[in-house]
Amino acid sequence: MSNKLTIGSNMLWESSRMMLPEHKAILKEHEQKRTHINPKTYDEQLLEEMSNTIEQLYSTKTLATFTYYEDHTRYQLEGTVDDIDKTAKQVVVKEENTRYFINFLDFISIDV
Amino acid sequence: MRTIFLIDMQSFYASVEKVKNSHLWNHPVVVAGDPKKRNGIILAACPIAKTFGIKTAEPLWQAYQKCSSLHVVSPHMSLYIDVSYQITQLLEQYSDYVEVYSIDEQFVDVTSTERLFGNKYVLADSIRREIKDSMGIEAKIGMGPNKVLAKMACDHFAKKNETGIAELDPNHLEETLWPLPIGKLFGVGSRMQTHLTQMGLHTIGNLANYPVKWLKKRWGINGEVLWQLANGIDLSPVVPSTHELQKAIGHHMTLPHDYHSIQSIYVILLELSEEVARRVRKQNKIGTIVHVSVKGANLDKKEGFHRQLKLEAPTQLAQVIYKTAKQLFMKHWSGCPVRGLGIALGGLAENVERQLSFFDQPLEQEELARTIDDLKDLYGPTSVIKASSLFSDAQAHQRAKKIGGHDR
Known part of the structure; x- marks a missing residue:
């Protein structure tokens, strides 16, 4: 249980403030808009290009930088393509010793 | 050390009404609910009305006795929320860390951005000027290494001085914060004030120098929190997403x-x-x-x-x-x-x-x-x-x- 003395807790201020629910609702919406990235729109050509790159990286096992989108946030990995699952449309990227499963459509860019 | 600002809009509701109705500019103005519907109390009084001794939360009839030429305006709550939100967005130009504390008070953590504007004094001044220019509202700014010192710098010093900006330095609390009566400490309500004065703790300094273990024994966590606040200690972060939960x-x-x-x-x-x-x-x-x-x-x-x-x-x-x-x-x-x-x-x-x-x-x-x-x-x-x-x-x-x- 955290309390007002817990490090990193904001309870001292959260328990003392007075906010109208209408005001809170606006701020909540604002915060979501501010921090969340919208999913990208797809470009057929770009997808094809990326699919080729992934195939190539899979066969050569070269190190590349993968930028992808998940849960309204942008993530970046540096690793190799470990596996391609064509039925699930997923790519397995291996960064150091961890394997990440990324949906093909969630890739934003791949830089070799 | 962090640099935290607390930005407070001076008599917020009344100031918004004055901007909206410019003919009221030089008159004593209060915002009050409808006396017939039992909410006839003063929600906000402009600085001119305050010179007559009118205070927030007193009944309207009492305010009329103090000043018969008083202008009474009904509240427009959604407008105030709107203006407050615009100020939040304005503050976000100065730092990503803006936490709305109430409709007229917002915390800003400028630790990592203050030097982009010169220093914190230049920054505070520029925030005040921008709010005044774009909204027509006077802002008061309290500065400190944490939220509680920023808040008390604003409430007890910035609101009373000419520049509208005040700072509480944790190394000089003895001369600044400690002489203030205990009721002025953030978190001390009227009941707590009675208890503390009965223990002989009349100033914030008295509490700060009282052994914390006895405070803990009597009030538990709350006792320790108050002791920390009196000593200018507050580790709470500025949390922009605080309203999401x-x-x-x-x-x-x-x-x-x-x-x-x-x-x-x-x-x-x-x-x-x-x-x-x-x-x-x-x-x-x-x-x-x-x-x-x-x-x-x-x-x-x-x-x-x-x-x-x-x-x-x-x-x-x-x-x-x-x-x-x-x-x-x-x-x-x-x-x-x-x-x-x-x-x-x-x-x-x-x-x-x-x-x-x-x-x-x-x-x-x-x-x-x-x-x-x-x-x-x-x-x-x-x-x-x-x-x-x-x-x-x-x-x-x-x-x-x-x-x-x-x-x-």
Whole structure:
């Protein structure tokens, strides 16, 4: 249980403030808009290009930088393509010793 | 060390009204509720009105006695929320860390951005000027290495000096903060003040130098918190997302007159349940704990109560909330006249998956409720109402026009 003395807790201020629910609702919406990235729109050509790159990286096992989108946030990995699952449309990227499963459509860019 | 600002809008409601009605600029102005509907107290008084000795929260008639040429303006709550939100956005140009503390106070953590503007004094000055230029409102800024010092710098120093900016340095609290009376410490209310003065602690400095273990023994965590605050210690971060988390969704209403009959009280309970349920659905949540609070007409006698009951299965339906609230009310109501009523739904969770009760089939009901919500969104909150809201004691139509109990 955290309390007002817990490090990193904001309870001292959260328990003392007075906010109208209408005001809170606006701020909540604002915060979501501010921090969340919208999913990208797809470009057929770009997808094809990326699919080729992934195939190539899979066969050569070269190190590349993968930028992808998940849960309204942008993530970046540096690793190799470990596996391609064509039925699930997923790519397995291996960064150091961890394997990440990324949906093909969630890739934003791949830089070799 | 961090640099935290607390930015406070001077007599916020009154200042907004003055900007809106420029002919009031040089007159004493107060914003006050309607005296006929029992909210005739001063919500905000402009600096000119304050020179007559008018204070926030005093009754309107008392203010008139102090100044007969007083201009009284009704509140426009949604406008104030709007302006406050615009100021939040303006502050976000200076730092990503802006936390709204109340409608007229916002914390900004400028630790990592202050040097982009020169230094914190230049920055504070530029924020003040920009708020004044774009909104016409005077801002006061308190600075400190943490939130509590920023807040007290603002409340006790910035509001009283010419520049509108004040800083509390943790190394010089002895000369600045400590001589102030104990009631001025953030977090000390009138009851706490009595306790502390009875212990011989009259100033903030007295408390700061009192052995913390005795404070802990008497008040537990709260005692230690107060001791830390008196010593200028506060580790709380500035959290922009602080309003995202919500433990309960609730509504409270002060009635236009005291209600005596249980029938008319039920009408209000149902309306409140409807409103709570609608907001719960809007956020796609479900809740399990129903709270009911009742304020008695006689404020001195403490006839009011607050009770809660846990449901067997989580809900987002007004009927279920109403049924439980009614049950709680019947059990605990002494028959006293009622001045205010409140209902809240707590124990909130995302409406993703849940255990359904074996006997109820709520999903169809929820579908119906969502359809009604959509109608209300499209055609206004009173487009679909319960027949009971047509009774003379019902408040749905009145409430649709209000925010925080005052006109929109």
